Amino acid sequence: MTRPLLVTGDETLLEELLRLAAAAGVTPEIAADPAGVLRAWSTAPCVLVGGDVVARAARAAPERRDGVHVVAWQAGADTFRAALTLGAREVCELPRAESHLVALLLELADAGRPPGPVVGVVGGSGGSGATTLACTLAQVGAAHGPTLVLDCDPQGPGADRVLGLEGRPGVRWDVLARGGGRLGAGALRDAVPSHGGVGVLTWPPDVAAVDAVDGVAHREVAREAVAAGRRGHALVVLDLPRGGDDHVVELAGRCDLVLVVVVGSVPAVASALRTCARLRDAATLGLVVRGRGLAPEELARVADLPVVGVLPEARGIAESVDLGLGPVRSARGPLARAARDLLALPQVGLVPGRGRAA
Ligand SMILES: Nc1ncnc2c1ncn2[C@@H]1O[C@H](COP(=O)(O)OP(=O)(O)O)[C@@H](O)[C@H]1O
Ligand SMILES: [Mg+2]
Known part of the structure; x- marks a missing residue:
């Protein structure tokens, strides 16, 4: 048709x-x-x-x-x-x-094109690797078509920086929030900074401009960006802030799957349980364990949520990001492999060599 x-x-x-x-x-x-x-x-x-x-x-x-x-x-x-x-x-x-x-x-x-899946990523605790995973998923997902990271964390490092897109031209949240109205799928894809099929919608670089973004307008435009992003991309990834307000809960609810990244220490797990408690009624959650030191079965039991993936402790991420290449340096590395497994989960349905599963 x-x-x-x-x-x-x-x-x-x-x-x-x-x-x-x-x-x-x-x-x-x-x-x-x-x-x-x-x-x-x-x-x-x-x-x-x-x-x-x-x-x-x-x-x-x-x-x-x-x-x-x-x-x-x-x-x-x-x-x-x-x-x-x-x-x-x-x-x-x-x-x-x-x-x-x-x-x-x-x-x-x-x-x-069938609308692309929307995956949220949130850190169970500070510095757990949520932004890194969000960017990794977008890079690996680009094998299926254009992908988009929606950076919903104004306090974060900027997903554009992690992806090496900070110098690329394109619109950011502040410009869209001023514009209002409906967003076209193709127009959004063409407007955001992008390279190699990976686009990012993020915050302006200076703090004053971030603070000047009207909360209500941002809420509306974020909603629009999820809908238009889905229509124009093979995958949309939301980098969600921890300890979010009801706006973040709402965004999580719009995702097909929200991944909670958990690192293996007692305080980190305690913090992750609080994050899950805030989101679990609104969203479909899956836990991702980063590194060793935390038995997945044990975590699944205490959180009463499925562990859907394990992230390797990858070396060279910082160097790769510093070079402007994003977290994924090699499509064959362990980090990319872990991301591919997550994208192949039934809630996401991006299986290598196949179109999106029904
Ligand atoms: N899988 C990983 N292996 C090794 N280092 C990682 C991994 N994921 C993230 N990091 C590092 O951890 C730090 C925090 O990552 P970030 O993605 O910003 O966390 P968050 O968004 O949860 O605060 C960064 O320096 C990043 O390079
Ligand atoms: Mg982050």
């Missing part, structure tokens, strides 16, 4: 439209004669009609529908008249309308 219908007998126009479709990642269905595609006309998610056949298409009188666009090298009065008869939404002239058409096709691609 994501294949747009292209109707044209003009070879150069067809070539051009196929190029634009490829740029958007969609594969159109092609027909030279409008009379032969009356059924596809009604079922295709969008129809592009070449200026060369628009008059014939109007005469064939296909069913009236939305999403019909006439594309021509040069549109004359005849073209506009036929487009009106067809009920077309617009007449686009190439090459001027090139980027407009790509945006249109990208929207189709977004609509055809």
Whole structure:
């Protein structure tokens, strides 16, 4: 259902439209004669009609529908008249309308992709490695398509810094919170700092600008970002602050799975139990044990929650982050492997070599 219908007998126009479709990642269905595609006309998610056949298409009188666009090298009065008869939404002239058409096709691609899973990560105690895991999941998840980290922790180090994206251009929470309104999936993906298929929505670098972000506006835009992020990405990861207020509880509730990172010391476990208690009614929680020194079965028993993964104590994370490469230096390393296992959990469903599991 994501294949747009292209109707044209003009070879150069067809070539051009196929190029634009490829740029958007969609594969159109092609027909030279409008009379032969009356059924596809009604079922295709969008129809592009070449200026060369628009008059014939109007005469064939296909069913009236939305999403019909006439594309021509040069549109004359005849073209506009036929487009009106067809009920077309617009007449686009190439090459001027090139980027407009790509945006249109990208929207189709977004609509055809199943919404990506949303995974929250929260530290059971301070410095447990939540932000590192969030960024790791986004890096490893990028094998499935574009991924997005929503940095929901204004006190954290900045997920952009951990991913090496702090110097990249793009919008941050402050800009979006001022804007308000609905966020488009493709627009959000294009607006945030990103590299190699990993994007990040984070806080402005200076504290005054962070403090100036209106709480209510941020709450609304965070909600929007989760929804739009899902539609435009193969995976969205929320880096959630510890000891969060009800806003954080709400965000956790929007996740398909929230991972609580627990390190193995008595105070850390005590703190993790408090974090879980705050979130467990609202969200689906899974514990992730970092390092040795904590038996997973024992933790699962005292927390009354499943342990869904074990994070290795990885060397070289700090160096890799310092180099601007993010926590994952090698896709074959133990950290990446642990992240892949977490992404393959049924609540997330990103299994290597397969599309998203149903
Ligand atoms: N799996 C890991 N192995 C080794 N060091 C880690 C690991 N995860 C995180 N760290 C290190 O621990 C410190 C705190 O990590 P961070 O992700 O900022 O924690 P949190 O977000 O929970 O406060 C960082 O210096 C980070 O490099
Ligand atoms: Mg953190």
